[in-house]
Every structure is written in structure tokens, then in C-alpha cells.
Amino acid sequence: MHTMWKGTISFGLVNIPVKMHAATENKDIKLRNLHKECKTPIKYEKTCPNCDKEVNNDDIVKAYEYAKNKFVVLDDEELENLKKEQNDKAVEIMDFVKLDEIDPIYFEKSYYLSPNDGGAKSYSLLRSALEETGKIGIAKMMIRSKEQLAVIRIYENTLVVETIHYPDEVRDVKDVPNVPAEDTNAEKELETAKMLIDQLSASFEPDKYQDEYRTALMELIEAKKEGEEVTTSTEQPKPDNVTNLMDALEESLNRAQKDKKGKTKRKPAAQTKEKKKVAK
Template sequence: MHTMWKGTISFGLVNIPVKLHAATENKDVKLRQLHKECQSPIKYERVCPVCEKEVKNDEIVKAYEYAKNKFVILDEEELEELKKEETDRSVEIMDFVQLEEIDPIYFERSYYLSPNEGGSKAYTLLRKALKDTGKIGVAKMMIRSKEQLAAIRVYENTLVVETIHYPDEVRDVQDVPNVPEEAETAKKELDTAKMLIEQLTTTFDPEKYKDEYRTALLDLIEEKKNKDQTTTAKDKPVPDNVTNLMDALQASLDRAKKDKPSAKKKATTGKKTAASKKTTPAKKKARKNA
């Protein structure tokens, strides 16, 4: 299992070297977008709307937009320094609480924790202590450049980190529109609803729940493959140097034709001026003789 992070979990004077692993994975079926005409994958480019050109990775900087079209630019060195300051710290469990005290709306992602070299004994100690007390640890840690609030708990025989949203990341429930106020409910309707809930109540078994849409989509894809209902993207055309040269020559010729009249006119004007200058001394002599 891929290790995403290495660090130390501490509570009191106990330090546990650990490794972090993703506990879940996204199994969405990713669909590509093709050009309908030639079935080629659509390419998305990062283009500057002002310069009207594609921007390379080394030409991009990070910034925070504090007002419309107003930014504070942050250097990579500054961000790395902040990240290093937080990463170098051990993950300290600040409090121990009951899991039931945390509403599920706060939970974000799950990660497995495994002991790093020399951490097996302390890892086992924390796991047993959490299991026996029925508590979970609340800690702070840096994951992917973000300081996370996290809950450390036991799942089966493994320590698990559950990242938790900060309170200001959970939107105020009062802002939800059209939520009805408490209304009078008929006793018969309520009793029927409760009876239905009782009939459908069972022990939670995650294995019984399947992503039926994903299964159907994969079946459809496999069916189309078996029926040879597939397409192959065309190779990107290689630029023809001869064609490019002809285009350049034609463009040069068109430009020359366009510029020719003005050049001719300029030359004519120049001849008239020169002729006028040549006749000026003769005219002066004629005037003198007169």
C-alpha cells in the first residue's frame, strides 16, 4: 500500500513513528471527451487570455485573489517554508473524546495508520488504550500542504485517521432555504412512519450495498467492446515542411503585391521631385536673360 506521509503521533510522553496510507479510493468510471467529427481526445490548454498564448508550467505563479482581479502573489519558497514548519512538527493528540460527540458532517476522508520502524510497541499501546476506553484522539496534522483537524480511532485492528472539517468550513444550517418549521403531525401518519422504519431496521452490512450505476456502465462498456463498437483516435497530423514553405512563400507574395502600388507611387513622386530640381537652374537663367 502506497505511503503518503511519514511522521510521529504523540500523546503525553509517548511517541509513535507512523506511516499514512489512503483508506479509500474513488472508483468512478472516468469518461473522456472526444471530438465528434474525428473521435480524437479533446485537449485542454492553459491559455493566458491577455497574451493569447499557452502558458508553460515554469511561467505560472500562485496567488490569492483577495478582491475582484486583485491578487497577492506567493512565492514557492515562501509556501515551502510554511509547509516545512508545519511538517517538521509531530502530530500531537490534543484531546480524547467520544466518537458519538462528533457529527458525521465534520468527517472528510479516511487514512490508515501503520507503525514505522520501531513504532510497533507504542502503536499497539495506543490501539489497545483507545479500544478499552472507547475514546478517539483529536489531533492536528499536515496533509498535502493543508493543516487538518483529525480524529484518530480504531477500525478493526488498525488505527485510522479521519480528517475533520474545521467549524468555519461547515456551512451554517440556518442558511439552508425552504426548511419547514415544526408543524402539527397526525398521530396516525407518525405511527405508520415509525412502523415502516422498524420493519426496515437491520444491522449495517456494507457488503450489501452496491454501486448499481457503475456496474451497469461497466457492463455497457464491455458489451460495446465485445461487439467491436469501438473507435481509435487519429494520430496528430505531422506538419509538412513543404506545405509550410509554400504557405510562407504565398503569404510573402501576397504581401509584396499589396505593397507594390504604394512603392510605385512613391517612386513616381520621387522622379517628379528630381525632375523639378533639374529644371530649376534653367528657369533661373531664362529669367535672368529676360
């Protein structure tokens, strides 16, 4: 697993040399843009609209636009010095809190932590302490030139860094338009909705959720590679003609109950064979 960051995690006087690895990966299928006529990949060139000419990386500087068409230019040395100043600091856990105190809206990206040379014992110590107390650590760290707020927690048997948004990065819910201020649901509608939720409740099993679009796209690509004739249906399933909220809830509840009964009736083959043996 590729190491993307090395550093030290500390709490109190305990220092843990660690390596950081990406815990997730983007499996989106990337499609290239080709020239329709000759099937050549399209290039996207960097040009200056004022000078009307192409520019290369050496001709580009970074700047902050503080007002319309007004910039503060920052050179590479200044940015590198700031970055080095932050990278040289150990990642210090500032607070320990309960995980359920943080709303999921704050969470951003996950990284695995592994102990670096000489860090196995202190790594194990922090893992055990977090597990025994049921707490997670809150820390700041530099990742890819950005100071990140992060939590350090346990996932299975491994320490995980979970980057989280700063409070000012989460937009105010008051700015969301058309949110009803009060609930105006009829009691029967609410009870039926709760029954539907109960019927559809289950334990979270991540393996049962698949990216069906990605799978279908890869099948299409593989079929085209093999030279097969491919036809794609454009007909979409028609929704039931249900316009009343209560009718929709009751119909959904009926379907959920039928699905649940169907799953209950289907017994594992091994269990059926066992019953046959007993009957003999």
C-alpha cells in the same frame, strides 16, 4: 499499500512513528472527451486571456484574490517554507473525546496508519488504550499542503486517521432555505411512519449495497469492446399514483411487511435438508 505520508503521532511523552495509507479509493469510471470526427482525445490548454497566448507551468504563479481582480502573489519558496515548517512538527493528540460527540457532518476522508520502524510497541499501546477507554484522539496534521483537523480511532485492528472539517467549514444550518420550523404532522401519520421505519430496520451490512450505475456502465463498456449490439431501455418505472401522504405511508408499510414475510418464508437450503432427514 502505497505510503502517502510518514511522521510521528504523539500523546503525552509517547511517540509513535507511523506511515499513512489511503483507506478508501474512488472507483468512479473516468470517461475521456474525444473529437467526434476523428476520435482523438481533446487537449485543454492553459491560455492567458489578456496576452491571448498559451502559457506553460513555468509562467504560472499562485496568488490569493482578496478582492475583485486584486491579488497577493505568493512564490513557491514562501509556500514551501510554510509547508516544511508544518511538516517538521510531530502530530500531537490534543484531546481525547467520545466518538459519538462528533456529528458525522464533520467527517471527510479516512486513512490507515501502520507502525513505522520501531513503532510497533507504542502503536499497540495507543490502540489498546483507545479500545479500553472508548475514546478517540483529536489532532492536527499537514496533509497535501493543508493543515487538517483529524481524529485517531480504531477500525477493526488498525489505527485510522479520519480528517474532519473545521467548524467554520461547516455551513450554518440556518442558511438552509424552506426548512419547516415546527412539526405539523398528524398523530396517525407519525405512528405509521414509525411503524414503517421499524419494518425497514436492519443491521448494517455494507456488502449488500452496490454501485448499480457503475456496474451497468462497465457492462456496457465491456459489451461494446466485444463488439456486441447493445440496446438500452429508456423506459423508467412509473410511480404509483399516490398523492396523499397517509396513503403513501400505508402503501409503503404494506409493501415492507410483505417483503419481510417473504424473506422469513424462504429458509436456507441446508436447514430444509436437515428437516427432511429428521422426518425420515
